[in-house]
Amino acid sequence: MPRGDKDKYTEKQKRKAEHIEESYEHKGVSKDEAESRAWATVNKQSGGGEKKGGSGKHTPANEKKTARSDSARRAAKTREGHARTSGSSLQSQTKESLMKEARSKNIKGRSSMSKAQLIEALQKHG
CATH class of the missing domain: 1.10.286 (GTP Cyclohydrolase I; Chain A, domain 1)
Incomplete structure (x- = not known):
């Protein structure tokens, strides 16, 4: 045996x-x-014989739900701190990304604009 x-x-x-x-x-x-x-x-x-799972620390379901919603809330708060049209946010975007945003805001003359001009136009259209 x-x-x-x-x-x-x-x-x-x-x-x-x-x-x-x-x-x-x-x-x-x-x-x-x-x-x-x-x-x-x-x-x-x-996984072998009957044994306790994981670390031995059991987290009740309601605590898991609270932790998940807290995490989601923190993530949303982080995102709201950086408006897409803020100067630093626009600077970090690619020209292609800026062009899409300008298109969605229907900014005239966008196809012939440079990246700097796109940023300026997007800041004006807020």
Whole structure:
């Protein structure tokens, strides 16, 4: 029999290992090898015997929901601090991006403007 105490395994895991072992024996694998392969398969599929998950720290569902909404709120606050038409934001955009924004604001003469002219026009149209 392979090393290790099987007491920590659930009944379902034990049944699965037994079924797999029988299948291997039916194919002509020796009893010891079949048992070894069966438990290896169960361990690979379920991660071993029954045990507590993760770090042992359980976070209740309501705390997870609160943490997610707090994170979303912080992300939104970060985004609102940088208006798309602020000087520094416009400077960091590509000319192509500025052109799209100018198109959406229907700025006349945009196709012949330089990047600096696009920035100026977008700041005026706020």
